[in-house]
Amino acid sequence: VLKAAAKLLAVLGSGTAPGQIALGAVLGMVAGLTPLGSAHNLLVLLLLLVLRANVPAFVVVWGVTTGLAYLLDPAFHAVGLALLTAGPLEGLWTALYNVPVLRLTRFNNSIVLGSLVVSLVLVAPAYAAVVWGVRRYRDRVLARVRSLKVVQALRASRLFRAVRAAAEGMEGP
């Protein structure tokens, strides 16, 4: 994750589209907040690769949110259990429960459902926030940082070039 963080910093300074970075971040958030073994994470992985989302952003956010998920488990459990036991939704859950393949998704688990719903609710605002944040970083912070002599010296070093090359390789197919 640390290596990916370094690469992410490089990506932030590159020409990668903010939307790609944000997409990688929100997919990482969904995968991180929900239990790793959940079947829907295969779909997340597919989207990550098909939509050319930024992989370092995915890895970094996944690492951070996985740790966060342990702390949020009680909240996810409460949300999931409330949804699963909500009277108006019982017909929906019962119908889904009777589709054999859907049971493989473990949607009837309180933490799986709670974390998935919370993370899906957060997808849109998180996406917008990341796009806004990347643009703001590039407009205000990056220009100032690059003007520093120390940074200019660093950017001229071999190490920086090597890291940048690696980061560009991880931006997606």
Add this chain to the structure above:
Amino acid sequence: VSLFVGVTVLLVLGWVLLADTLVKRVVEGIGTRLVGARVELESADVGLFPAALTLAGLAVTDPDAPMTNAVEVGRAALAVDGGALLGARLVVDDMRVEGVRFGTPRARSGALAPKARKPDAASSGPGLSMPSFDLPDVGDILRDNPLTTVADAEALARDARAARAAWKERVAALPDKEKLEAYRERAKALKDAKGGGLEGLLGAAGAARDLKRDIDRDVDALQSARDDLKADLAEYRSRAKAVADGPAAEARRLADRYAGEGLAGVGAAFLTEAAERWVRTGLAWYHRVEPLVERAARAHGDTRAARPLRAKGVDVRFPEHNPRPDFLVREAAVDVALKGGTVSGTVCDLTPDPEVLGRPLTFAFQGARTADRGAVNVSGTIDRVRPDAPKDTFRLRLGDAPVRDLALSRGGAAPVTLARARADLAVDGSRAGDALDVTLKADLSGARFVVPEAGGQAARALGSALAGVRETTVEADVTGTVDAPKVRVRSDLDRIVADAVRGLATERVKALEADLTAAIREKAEARLADARGDIDALDGDGGVLGERRAELEAVLKDALQGATRKLPF
């Protein structure tokens, strides 16, 4: 897309390569957690087409004896319903379990780390302690027991005192000296009367007749009172004698009782200890197996939330159109290798969701009698179809089974071992709710009990008594609840052993009896002395009554003689 396909292929390959190890770890982890001791598996082989699983070399450590495997399974082959796997269900249509053995030795300890190992009641036990014959203190016995002798002495003293007062009043109402003197005066007047012709004679005769009638009446009254007093005296003297003899009799009764209490159940003690140990062990395994056949669940109307594990969430179950358990072994054919031959049987409908399946777990095993083993027949049900009302049954029959070196009492002053016997055993048990109802009957023949003589005099007496026992019957009842069973054992060994051991206590019992006699006598003596004083006083009253009667009769005789002399014929 190619990267995705590559990753997916890698995942599938990883699964295929690692599935066996994964299953092995899962079986070992879940088994160890359930049993509380190490569960090990040599290998697992997962097959996808058709779905199947083969486990080899399963060893379940006995948590009470970590160097022994409680169960060892040579090979278990499971045919899995592949369609059910798509519905996240593991349904084993057919299961073959071979090479099941019990109590096999382990090369290394299967105990978990000490902090994880809970102390198990089944492994504890003080061993059989022989009766010490420490009879209770005399003072304690007298304090704890109302003494009938003392109570009788008090009642006698009270009654004698009351009788004396009553007799005092009655004697006062009887003819006394004053009345006797009046009779003498009348007799004297009769004698001194001068003749007055026929009229005078007739008058004297009439006076004599009146005097006689009065004196006779008083004599009768005195005689009657004297008779009554005699009867009372006889009764009180009899009671006084009973009270005087009471301490010895009561002391004997108390000494026998306390000696009897000290020796009661000596015969059954080691049998009870063994039965309690076996019941504890059996229930401990029963509790370990329970999670396999029931799942903690709480209802949400028609939905159910199960498996509330920390950081795992809960799986909420919804009504199914075609309800099926998440895990089910429809039928498992099991071959158990015992000394003397194989016992085969089946276990049907093993599932943690019996309420979904609607059928209880059933099992039945049979083994024919061989040269080294008796006939075995075991069957039962574990019914959790209604999780709130467990209903289990168990039936075991052993016919002419050889028993060797069975430790009945492991420690204490007299470890008892049943070195050999042949046993006919019948066990019938049931559980309804939490209530247990188990009966056991064992007929032993050709028995040989061994008690090491190192246990001392009592152990030698026990060993000597058991040495002659070749046949015996043991019956046991287990009642109470699954968490607090009560075991009651009966056997003709009770009497045999108790008789032998009781002989050792004779001297102490006699000493206790003498001390008790002296102590009771001392307590009763003061009351008895009071009573005797009153009885003697009553006896004195009887003497007075006799004297008065004699005096009255003398007066009457004298008067009658005087009157007779005056008659002219």
